[in-house]
Amino acid sequence: MLCVDVFTFQAIDGPVIGKVVASGNNKFVKGDLVLGVFTWAEYCFVKETTIMRKLEPSEFPLSYHLGVLGKLFINYMAHVGFFELCKPKRGEKVFVSAACGSIGSLVGQYAKLFGCYVVGCVGSQNKVAFLKDKLVFDDAFNYKEETDQSSTLRRYFPEGIDIYFDNVGGKMLEAVIDNMNTFGRVAVCGATSEYIDIRKRASLDLVNVIYKRIIIQGFLTPDLMIHHFQNFMIKTSNYLRTGELQVTEDISLGIESVPSAFVGLFNGNNIGKKIVRLVEEEE
Structure with missing residues (x-):
């Protein structure tokens, strides 16, 4: 008798900032930056329901929207x-x-x-x-x-x-x-x-x-998001402008760094928000 173990692998979803490369939805056009719960991958197909919001130009670094200013939990x-x-x-x-x-x-x-x-x-x-x-x-x-x-x-x-x-x-x-x-x-x-x-x-x-x-x-x-998010954004943005709140980020580069970055969270390797940047930010 032959016993075979079958393993099913599934992509991981999580908080992501992505750039639209093609869109069949008239609310989004090529080049838009969007924040949502997407697949951890270089490219992925997303539905509108997984997009939390489109990111407009901001005085703060893009990574802040995944971290200190993040609405994603x-x-x-x-x-x-x-x-x-x-x-x-x-x-x-x-x-x-x-x-x-x-x-x-x-x-x-x-x-x-x-x-x-x-x-x-x-x-x-x-x-x-x-x-x-x-x-x-x-x-x-x-x-x-x-x-x-x-x-x-x-x-x-x-x-x-x-x-x-x-x-x-x-x-x-x-x-x-x-x-x-x-x-x-x-x-x-x-x-x-x-x-x-x-x-x-x-x-x-x-x-x-x-x-x-x-x-x-x-x-x-989600229990409290509806009622308090605006107050959180105003207060935290003001702290960032005055320099009273220090932002700590631990950033890795490249899709190949995802496994070690994820495991490192449970080993206490990071200081501050752990972020994987797939590509260098454009000037």
């Missing part, structure tokens, strides 16, 4: 998750995990600009230096060098944590709950530590959650 989540779910007050103590990522780096900056005390955790010493020197976090630590996350957080937050923007889940979330103040808020944006290892799923102390009246809320960007 990622960086809008930083603004909405922090301001609409966490409802910060000036002077509150804010902790951000995966703080050098595309979302965490923005959350920390928004919190600082709002007047909060901000600490981030990352996976290397050069990222610690980046948060403190470049993004002006109040403090940061390398979680890989800490054996007891709960005691580490007590060291950085002797008065407790008011807001936690969670990008990793797992043991870090457990440690935060141990150190959270009464009426603390947790915005659960991601669970990176749990995606590939179910043994690392968080086991929360619910008694702590109850008696401290902690709010823990997961969210998806």
Whole structure:
């Protein structure tokens, strides 16, 4: 008997900025730049329903529309998750995990600009230096060098944590709950530590959650996009114009760099928004 394994390979779709090379739709002409959820490829066929909008000439670099000004989930989540779910007050103590990522780096900056005390955790010493020197976090630590996350957080937050923007889940979330103040808020944006290892799923102390009246809320960007996107664009654009918000991008060139770029996200290789540029931008 012959046993044959059959593997089906499927193209990956994701947020993309593309240039129209031919169009059967009178809303778009050759040369238009469009933003949408397209196939990761040098060329692809798209339907109008997958196009979010046409990009007009802008004062900002094209890559910003995939990153800091992106309506495609990622960086809008930083603004909405922090301001609409966490409802910060000036002077509150804010902790951000995966703080050098595309979302965490923005959350920390928004919190600082709002007047909060901000600490981030990352996976290397050069990222610690980046948060403190470049993004002006109040403090940061390398979680890989800490054996007891709960005691580490007590060291950085002797008065407790008011807001936690969670990008990793797992043991870090457990440690935060141990150190959270009464009426603390947790915005659960991601669970990176749990995606590939179910043994690392968080086991929360619910008694702590109850008696401290902690709010823990997961969210998806479409839940809040309609009502808050305009406010996000105005505020973030103004921060960019004044130089108060630093943009961090990690850009690779060429379609052949897609696999390593994708895998690198889960290994923590990137600082800021990871972008693959298929061709050099035209002058």
